Amino acid sequence: MIKVVAACGNGMGSSQIIKMKIDKVFKKLGIQATIDHMSVGEARSAASSYDVVFCSASLVDNFSCKNSRTKIVGLVNLLSDVEIEDKIKENNIL
Amino acid sequence: MFKDLIEKKRVGFAEGFDCWEDAVRAAAQPLLRDKAIAECYVDAMIECIKKFGPYIVIAPDVAMPxxxxxxxVKETSISFMKVDRPVRFGESKEHDARLIFVLASVDNDSHLDMLQALVAAISDEDILAQLPTITCIGDLQKILLQK
Incomplete structure (x- = not known):
C-alpha cells in the first residue's frame, strides 16, 4: 500500500480532481494506494510522510525533496488518464 | 452539470481580455448577479492565482479559478465563460485558456459531486473539442443533446 497526497493551491479544487483521476488510474493498474488531498502549504510540511506527491506541474517548485524518498510528480493535464499513467510508470510507482 | 448552468443562465461569452484578472471577474459575474458569491470571493480567487501561479489551468485551454x-460563498456553484481569444494565465502557452469554469463551495466537501460531474464532462474529448467553438447558450445545448 503506497501513501499518496494530491496537492493544489488551497486543497479543494485541482487537488480533488487529481485525487479522482489518480484513484481511477491506480485502480486500473492494480496499485493499492491511500490518497489524501491538501493545500500546497500543508503538503509541503507533510510530504516526507508520503511516498508520492501529485500536483500541477506549475506547483512542483514548492517542493524541495532532494534528500527525501518522496517522489514529486507534476501533471500538465489533470484530465489526462494517459499522462497520469505514463508518469506513474516513469516514476516507478508501484 | 451543464444543464444546471444553462437553466440558471450561468454561462457567459467574451471576445477577449487585457489581463486574466478581468477574465476571472467577468467569468464570475453570473454568480455575483445571483448572489451565490460576494465580491470578496472574486478577490480571493485572484489572490490565490497571484500567490500560487497558473496552476488553475487544469488542462490545455481549461481554467478553473x-x-x-x-x-x-453563499451557494456551492459553478459558472462558465468561453473567451474567443485565449486568456494568458502565465508565461507559457500551456497556461492559455479559452474555457473558464469558476468554482465556489460553501465548505471543503459540498462541491465534490459538482466537481466530479464537471470533470466527467470535460474529460469527454468530443465535448472538450467543441466547447471552444460555441458562441451562445443554444450551441452549448446542442453539444449536450448529441450526448
Whole structure:
C-alpha cells in the first residue's frame, strides 16, 4: 500500500480532481494506494510522510525533496488518464 | 452539470481580455448577479492565482479559478465563460485558456459531486473539442443533446 497526497493551491479544487483521476488510474493498474488531498502549504510540511506527491506541474517548485524518498510528480493535464499513467510508470510507482 | 448552468443562465461569452484578472471577474459575474458569491470571493480567487501561479489551468485551454471559499460563498456553484481569444494565465502557452469554469463551495466537501460531474464532462474529448467553438447558450445545448 503506497501513501499518496494530491496537492493544489488551497486543497479543494485541482487537488480533488487529481485525487479522482489518480484513484481511477491506480485502480486500473492494480496499485493499492491511500490518497489524501491538501493545500500546497500543508503538503509541503507533510510530504516526507508520503511516498508520492501529485500536483500541477506549475506547483512542483514548492517542493524541495532532494534528500527525501518522496517522489514529486507534476501533471500538465489533470484530465489526462494517459499522462497520469505514463508518469506513474516513469516514476516507478508501484 | 451543464444543464444546471444553462437553466440558471450561468454561462457567459467574451471576445477577449487585457489581463486574466478581468477574465476571472467577468467569468464570475453570473454568480455575483445571483448572489451565490460576494465580491470578496472574486478577490480571493485572484489572490490565490497571484500567490500560487497558473496552476488553475487544469488542462490545455481549461481554467478553473477558485479559492478556499467559506468567506463570501453563499451557494456551492459553478459558472462558465468561453473567451474567443485565449486568456494568458502565465508565461507559457500551456497556461492559455479559452474555457473558464469558476468554482465556489460553501465548505471543503459540498462541491465534490459538482466537481466530479464537471470533470466527467470535460474529460469527454468530443465535448472538450467543441466547447471552444460555441458562441451562445443554444450551441452549448446542442453539444449536450448529441450526448
Amino acid at each position: 477558485h479559492a478556499q471559499g467559506v468567506n463570501g
